[in-house]
Every structure is written in structure tokens, then in C-alpha cells.
């Protein structure tokens with residue numbers, strides 16, 4: 480291996496600096512919007528599986544099995560190449576011709592729906608870990624099933640799943656790099672593009688790696704605080720690490 | 721007040737309750753005992769509709785529990801229930817545990833609910849522990865808070881499912897004391913327990929269950945004097961040895 484020609488300053492030059500910034504921005508944006516879909520949707524699906532209603536449970540189970548068991552990359556291609564063809568005609572036209580930033584929104588939707596299946600499993604396990612007697616105690620004092628969820632099961636259940644939810648959020652952040660396969664210019668793809676233009680491969684990917692690590696570290700720090708703040712007095716945190 | 725008529729319940733082919741009938745009048749204290757798995761918890765949970773039953777009828781204060789049109793939450797709000805494992809809500813302080821249903825079910829305002837909580841905590845001797853979370857209380861203290869939580873709803877009757885069987889011996893008395901006082905105050909109570917001292921002191925009647933049937937339902941004196949069935953005799957001699 481010959482001597483590597485280091486060239487860090489090139490990353491500060493335009494257009495490369497701008498590429499990194501916009502790539503990083505896109506990565507964060509994809510992750511945040513996908514999470515904004517995944518968290519409420521996944522919560523609803525997970526809760527559906529803890530109710531007493533068979534048909535709701537069935538819908539929840541079907542959703543989770545479908546989205547969790549198909550490889551994410553395959554889902555990305557299906558959403559981008561296959562789904563538009565299956566839509567009714569006017570919709571299909573709109574998606575193919577008029578929808579702004581089709582790759583971006585497709586990636587966001589795909590990641591959001593996939594991550595929702597993971598969130599759903601966390602929420603379900605969080606609720607199911609609560610002893611059955613708690614539900615009975617709530618019902619016995621006259622709370623409706625909805626109130627039992629709202630005041631007892633959800634506050635207790637979500638507290639216990641803060642650590643796994645944190646890793647699911649980081650998962651969406653990392654998985655956002657798969658968006659490059661359908662042409663979204665997120666962080667990884669911009670690093671690759673810089674490498675193609677400047678041959679500064681090491682510099683470009685090292686920068687991307689550092690940026691990924693910084694966000695990961697920041698999120699972990701914030702979530703530790705959240706966990707500490709919400710810890711119930713007298714109990715030991717389950718996910719302390 | 722509580723009227724259980726010919727109630728049966730199956731889990732698929734397994735019969736948990738077999739034609740059970742039981743009537744508890746206002747102000748009456750009925751102790752229910754029997755070997756493990758005999759259906760005591762199931763029966764008591766049928767009374768407030770926590771467990772559905774297959775056959776028969778149950779009425780509380782004239783309202784049919786099994787009826788589809790019955791507003792179960794509303795009915796349950798009038799029946800207090802205390803569980804073997806306390807079941808305090810872990811993310812709420814003792815005071816908040818006692819206030820929750822007062823506010824969300826009875827729509828009492830904050831001040832009224834708080835006053836009631838404080839008054840009950842005083843009564844059970846835990847006024848200083850109002851701000852503590854369940855995990856910071858002993859088992860006996862938790863169970864007393866759970867009783868206070870049920871009483872905060874001003875129930876017309878109280879159901880207890882083995883309220884002391886998860887407690888260390890030294891804590892049993894403090895919980896039984898609260899229950900005895902409640903009984904002497906005239907509360908209508910159905911108590912699943914093997915604490916025969918409690919039964920002797922305050923029960924009006926003792927019910928003995930075995931394999932899903934009510935084998936014996938007799939006034940206290942009669943039950944402890946001359947239990948009619950052989951199974952009840954065996955059971956009594958076994959638990960009184962301890």
C-alpha cells in the first residue's frame with residue numbers, strides 16, 4: 480500500500496462542504512420524520528396487540544409480521560419501484576410525475592413503517608410485562624379500559640422501554656443510509672460522491688462516521704437523562720447500562 | 721346486597737365454579753375459605769365482573785353484573801376490592817394512588833380528593849407516608865394504602881382476595897387490624913382468607929369452597945363448632961395446626 484495522500488482541507492471547500500452539510504441534514508430529517516411516523520403508529524399497533532379484542536390483535540400481529548420479516552432493503556425497492564405501479568391511475572401519475580422529492584418521501588415512509596413494527600413490539604412487551612393484577616386493580620375501582628391504559632399501563636409501560644426505544648431510534652438513524660439505494664442524497668451517499676470526485680475516500684467516510692457517532696452519542700446522553708428523570712422512586716432502572 | 725345465584729363458570733372443559741349460590745346482606749361479613757384452586761378468587765372476581773361467568777346470575781345492590789347493558793365501571797366504582805399483591809400503581813405516591821379514581825371516576829376536585837386521601841391515611845396510621853411511592857413502603861403499609869384507596873370511593877361493599885397471604889407474619893396484624901375496624905364499623909365484606917382468627921372475631925358467616933362448589937355456608941359459631949362436611953373438618957384441622 481502506497482503512501483496515502485491526505486487531503487483534509489478539501490472537505491472545507493465548496494461544493495464538498497455543502498454536500499456534507501446537506502447530506503447530514505437529509506439524514507437527520509429522514510430519521511426524525513420517519514420516527515414521527517414510527518412512534519405513534521408503532522404505539523397504536525403494539526397497543527392493539529394488548530387489547531382484549533381479537534380482530535384488533537389480529538391486525539396488529541399481521542402488521543408486525545409483515546414489516547418485520549421482509550428485509551428493509553427489499554421494502555425500500557418495493558415502495559419505490561412496485562407500489563407506484565399498483566396505485567390507481569391518477570395516484571400513480573401523481574406519484575411518478577408531480578410528487579416533490581419522491582425518493583426522499585418514499586425513503587421516509589418506508590423507514591417509518593418498518594420502524595413502527597419494531598416500536599410495536601417494544602410497546603407490546605412493555606405493557607405485557609405489567610402484572611395482570613394492575614389492570615384488574617384499575618378496572619375494579621371503576622376506571623374504564625381506556626383510562627386504565629392512559630393512567631396506569633402506558634405510563635408504567637413506556638418507562639420500562641426507554642432503552643430499547645432509544646436503540647430503535649438510533650436504528651432508524653443508521654438505516655436511513657439505505658435511502659441511498661433509491662437515490663436520496665443523504666450522508667453516506669454524499670460521502671461516496673465526494674470520494675468519487677476527489678479520491679479523498681478516507682476523509683469523506685471518516686467525517687461521515689464521526690457525524691453518525693456524534694448524533695448517536697448525543698441521543699444516548701439525552702435518553703439517559705430522560706430515563707433518570709422518569710425513574711420511579713424506590714425502583715431500580717431496568718435498562719441502566 | 722350481594723346476591724350470587726347458581727353461578728357456574730367453565731374454562732373450556734374445566735369447571736371452575738359449579739352452581740355457586742351465596743347471599744351477603746348489608747353489613748354482613750362473610751369469610752370464604754377453601755383449599756388452593758377451589759375457585760375462591762374466581763368467585764370473588766365474578767362479583768364485580770372482573771371475571772365473566774358462564775351461567776347463573778349475580779346482582780349487587782339490585783344491579784345485575786352479568787347483564788350486557790349494565791355500566792360495569794359505574795358499578796365497580798361502588799365496590800371496593802383489595803388484592804393479594806396489593807396492586808398499588810408503582811408510578812404514583814400513596815396519596816396519588818388514593819386520589820386517582822376519586823378524580824377520574826367520581827369527578828371529585830383536587831382539593832376534595834386530597835382531603836379524603838389525607839383523612840384515610842390518618843385513619844390507617846400512614847399520614848407521614850403520603851408522599852412515598854409503593855416501592856418505598858413495606859408490604860403491610862402497601863396493603864393498608866390499598867385498603868384506603870378502595871375506601872376513598874365510599875364503597876357500599878368491600879371484596880378482599882387473600883389480603884394478608886403475601887405478607888410477612890409481623891405485618892399481617894397491622895392489615896387485619898384495619899379490616900377488623902372496618903367490619904366493626906358495619907362495612908359489608910366478602911373476605912377470602914385463611915386467617916381464622918379474623919373470622920372468629922368479626923365474621924358473621926363462613927363459606928367453605930372445594931373444587932368449585934360451595935360445600936358449606938354456615939354461621940361462624942356453627943362452622944367452627946361442628947362443621948358438617950368432612951372436607952371442611954379436614955381443612956380446618958389442617959390450617960388451625962399452623
Ligand SMILES: Nc1ncnc2c1ncn2[C@@H]1O[C@H](COP(=O)(O)OP(=O)(O)OP(=O)(O)O)[C@@H](O)[C@H]1O
Pocket residue numbers: 731734736754755756757758759760761762763
Ligand atoms: N385463565 C384460566 N384458565 C384456566 N384455568 C384457570 C384460569 N384461571 C384460573 N384457573 C383455574 O381455576 C381454578 C380456580 O382458580 P382460583 O384462582 O379461583 O382458585 P383459588 O381458590 O383462588 O386458589 P388460591 O387459594 O390458590 O388463590 C384453579 O384450578 C385454576 O387453575
Ligand SMILES: [Mg+2]
Pocket residue numbers: 760761762881882
Ligand atoms: Mg386465589
